Amino acid sequence: MSETAKTGSKNAPQRDYRPLDRDKLSPMMQHYIEVKEQYPNALVLYRCGDFFECFFQDAVTISQELELVLTSKEGGKEIGRVCMTGVPHHALDRYVATLVEKGYAIAICDQVEEASQAAAERRMVERQVTRLLTPGTLTDDGMLAARRNNFLASVVVAKEHWGLAYADISTGEFYTTQSQDLEALTLELMRLQPSEILLPTDAPDLGGLLRPGEARQDLPNYLPDCFCYSLRPQQYFRASEAQNRLIETFNVKSLEGMGCADLTLAIRAAGGLLEYLEDTQKANQVPLQPLRTYTLTDYLILDPQTRRNLEILQTVRDGTLNGSLLWAIDQTVTAMGGRALRRWLLQPLLDIKGIRARQDTIQELINNAYLRNELRQLLRQFYDLERLSGRVGAGTANARDLVYLADSLCRLSVLSELVQKGKSLYLKALQKVPPELEQLGQHILRHLVESPPQHLKEGGLIRDGIHPLLDERRQQLELDQQWLANLEVTERERTGVSNLKVGYNKTFGYYISLPRAKAAQAPDNYTRKQTLTNEERYITSELKERETRILTAKDDLHQLEYEIFSELRAEMAEKGQEIRQIAKAVAAIDVLAGLAEIAVEQNYCCPMMTENREITIRDGRHPVVEKALGLNFFVPNSTTLGSGTQNNHPDLIILTGPNASGKSCYLRQVGLIQLLAQIGSFVPAESATLAICDRIFTRVGAVDDLATGQSTFMVEMNETANILNHATPQSLILLDEIGRGTATFDGLSIAWAVAEYLATEIQARTIFATHYHELNELESLLNNVANYQVTVKELPDRILFLHQVRPGGADRSYGIEAGRLAGLPSVVIDRARQVMGEIEKHSKIAIGQPSPKP
Ligand SMILES: Nc1ncnc2c1ncn2[C@@H]1O[C@H](COP(=O)(O)OP(=O)(O)OP(=O)(O)O)[C@@H](O)[C@H]1O
Incomplete structure (x- = not known):
């Protein structure tokens, strides 16, 4: 990026409506346009060196939304400068999170090879869209609120009947329902507060994203316009296609077991949602839990104004958590528990048995203060099993994620030991944790170092003594590095030059340096490489050989470590289902232990x-x-x-x-x-x-x-x-x-x-x-x-x-008294009393029963 781009230029164009001759654009701009054509409804962020840049109208939009400087870049010799803005690559997530929150879809077009390689071959560096981010499909930790779900919903309506599916792809939850009153659909959407809703449509702007508040005529009035809608082609929501997709995804023979075999609209909504995930998640598989069917009548209905008036999740005055019911009762200690409590508050039960099961657990935890305290203490050490296993399944987890997840799995047996004597349902659910989960956790911790780096391809992930080939290569590398480290000493002895040095530079790697005055003492096997004012730099064939060995050994080592890590991640991914099941039980016990705590406290x-x-x-x-x-x-x-x-x-x-x-x-x-x-x-x-x-x-x-x-x-x-x-x-x-x-x-x-x-x-x-x-x-x-x-x-x-x-x-009413206390002039107060006396004298209301209907 040019200096002007970073600092901004006074003459930067504000709008550029020139028709462009595509062939005259620079090769990079032509590629950018190609990518943009594939993702017309997303803002394309295009990697150029240390920046992600965007051009043309996207640049204008992004600069306005993120309050960044709009500047320009050469678009081609005959084209001149075109609008551009950019964000530093290390701050990408922060900027993208803001854009997605505002309801934009973002296509990240990244470099997929080393720029040096392309430069050496004198060609343009290869770039591809590696991620498509939309409000409902985020999984990155930094872009999600830890204590609330991020739902992607999908709606299919046929006259008065409707089907709804929703999923949180960061935790894998996946639900569907079908019902028939459109008002109920609105209520359900208001309860879920999805970040994005998929809508099958015949509208011409397919693929478009309607951002919150974009009042659209083709949006029926039962779909609140405070949400973000993705307009999808009808075909993905066809019954047969949707059903097949569900059957294939979950590898089942029929949808009977999921409880929705006869609910065509629910199936269509769920199938359409799966298609969208395939489309947006590219190579990353989204490990969803098996679809669960629910009915609206399973839960107490709270309409949006009741949720608002009772200030369940936020206050009416300023919309903050502080002062809400959730604020008053939330004593959960894990993010999973925090999300579960929020869900429970929005979906109170109708089933007395379900309610009593929760009450019994709370009662047991109140009676047994030791158990409650120990449990909460232990739960504090648990990481977000749901979201971590989501990233593991999607193949986006890094080594640190894996260590955290493994660490939590290893604590499961302590947890199950602790609740062994529990009598209530939710405690019993934790008494038997699959032993293979703990074994897996230990296996991972045996392999990965305690705090691995974020990067996966720069080594430093795997412990010594785990993998013979890795150890062997590490030893060889160490020997070579040791030889290099000793080289200065041995060469000083050999040449008799006490200030001989071994150094490294990017252009020709390792070298031996002698002061110019001592150049005559250079042995025969030294080949001169560079002459500076005060020194001469040499290489030797052995030095070069070792250097090549060190560099390739490093690359090989990093690659091998990455392969071992990927295997571990795949092993963990296989257990995704079991992990999420246990995560659910952990979240529930966290909520109940918190409710027991508040019951005691208050x-x-x-x-x-x-x-x-x-x-x-x-x-x-x-x-x-x-x-x-x-x-x-x-x-x-x-x-x-x-x-x-x-x-x-x-x-x-x-x-x-x-x-x-x-x-x-x-x-x-x-x-x-x-x-x-x-x-x-x-x-x-x-x-x-x-x-x-x-x-x-x-x-x-x-x-x-x-x-x-x-x-x-x-x-x-x-x-x-x-x-x-x-x-x-x-x-x-x-x-x-x-x-x-x-x-x-x-x-x-x-x-x-x-x-x-x-x-x-x-x-x-x-x-x-x-x-x-x-x-x-x-x-x-x-x-x-x-x-x-x-x-x-x-x-x-x-x-x-x-x-x-x-x-x-x-x-009597105290309105006039209140007025007096508020400082209304006494003349006004006296007159008000007079008027009230008159009104009371003349209006004796006797209403009685309603008169019979004629
Ligand atoms: N049971 C109570 N114990 C202690 N303080 C209370 C109690 N009930 C109300 N208050 C206090 O009184 C304040 C006023 O209460 P509230 O808003 O319910 O009055 P109101 O009768 O509804 O008034 P208005 O008719 O003006 O709406 C509350 O903010 C609260 O601080």
Whole structure:
């Protein structure tokens, strides 16, 4: 790269729209264009010396996206300079990671031979595309977040039916499902947050990548445009082709065993995904685990706004982990455990047996503090088995990866020994680890040095005493090097020149140097090679012979070491399936030991799970607020919901209380306790009996959805409609204000009708927080409604928040009081009180039961 390219030139072209005569381009530019034609939808980064460069429009795009200097390079004698930008080769991963995160595909066109070789033969150095990186197909550690999955998804839709497959190629997980409601597809995609979604299409720009936010007309509205889509030809998603590809890949006779034999759309999606991997991964095989079929009804459904409102993975305020549920309960000590906890939180269970199995393990780990502590201590020493074995299988693991993986495999027997007396399911799963995994680990550690270099072809990987041929060659090399090292001493003695030196330079290798004044003392077998001002340099035939031997021996040695390493890697790759299976069990025990730890630390209880509708929480707490406030500062509150026969055990709670008294906090606390219980965790409460919920719905203070141009009120109404249309008696609904974004009477009327509908028609378990005290009247009209309030104490100069939820409705609002405390002028406050008195005098609302339908 020229100096200007690195530092930038003031005259660099900003845009270049000249039609180019291809034949007039320099040979390198012609090759670049050829590569670009093969990957029209990727940005091509082309290796030139120590830089990866790109030209023409790609250069403009990259310079803008990475804020790099756009400069120029000679495109050919008659062409002149063309746009160029570049990044240093050692920093490639960092730049590529940023581009991929922005939704670009990148083709890396690297040099595949030594530049010196090409130079010697006076030809252009050979280059090839060695990697095609897209957002969903990353495996390099530096480009992935350790504690979250990187999913590639594939979607096939036929009318209302759809098939979805997704894989994390860094860990090998591969799943598929089929269902029929397109809204459910949107929800599933929102849960997975895939980095890239493959979409079969007839659109003309096949192979194109739609970057997040690129609103496209041909993207149906059930596919959220916050994701990155790869447009793929329909043919790869044909049923027969997809089925064959799956059968071949997993070497099975039928798809029966994978549970998807009859799910054509699921198969088509999965087959299309496999084809994409073949296309993008080139020589690197992606070792996926056998495809697993799941059904959406296996899990509690959380829609995106509920995930957001309950702040499960990130806070609403600033989108950070800090302050989320995950932040409050994550005590995992491995990256695998971290990813698993995240998945569990997004896929709470419906199956009581599954939940109890997790609870039993947590209970056992709570009872046995020694086991818990030892286990967590040991788990800390485990590397990321899933991702390491993924790289081993793909053939991209280096020697260090192999050492880490082997090191972890060797710890498996200690782990299994430790959990030998365990009685619960998840501990039992680790009692029998395949002995051959540990043997393999030891075999690898016996061969590889303790901390091998990153480069694989520069030697230094394999220990001595392992491979006779390697040892023999090393010894020979050492002898030659020793001879060389002694040469200075022997030649000084032989010539009598005490300042004779042996040196090395790139042009003619090893030489013997004498001061010019002593040149006459050079023996006969010295051949003069170079004359400098003060010295003469010589070679001897023996020196040259040894030198050639040393150099070839080094090359041979490096090659042999690489071959031994590749064999070890292949041996490890063969055990990929077993490693990943054990990795899963390790990840699960890490999550459960972490949940046991938090249960002890924060004094959680084991909820009793039932199949009826009862939700009884005694002295429940909000897991995040309690952690932020510190133990004992949080005021616990109880909840009873779900038996519609008496008022003290209602289906619907109307919750009133002044601003900032703790209504939202209480609402979320109930949602989070239910969610934690359904991932199998203990919960922050004195005791709890919780019936399984099929869905948790939340509606919490709306924000204007400026992106879609919807007003606060419309967002609120859409969300409410969604709840009323999908909730069942098995659902838990948490409503924080409805109808505030419109005129008071409109709002009140809608809130009333919604509450009534939920209590009478759906009979879902609901907590409805509101400032409309009029809703308290519902309690006397419907026997499954109860009023609760968050209490405050009025002091002369302020309101004291007690944060206690007690039966009964708040008899008055404290809005005007809040205004006074906020410093509204006293004239305004006095007038407000007057107005309120008048309104209360004139509007006695008596709504009563709904009138019968005409
Ligand atoms: N049970 C509790 N124990 C201790 N502190 C609490 C409790 N509940 C709420 N708080 C504190 O009170 C603050 C206000 O609570 P919250 O936001 O739930 O009030 P709110 O009644 O929903 O207010 P608004 O009606 O204005 O939305 C919380 O940030 C929290 O710090």
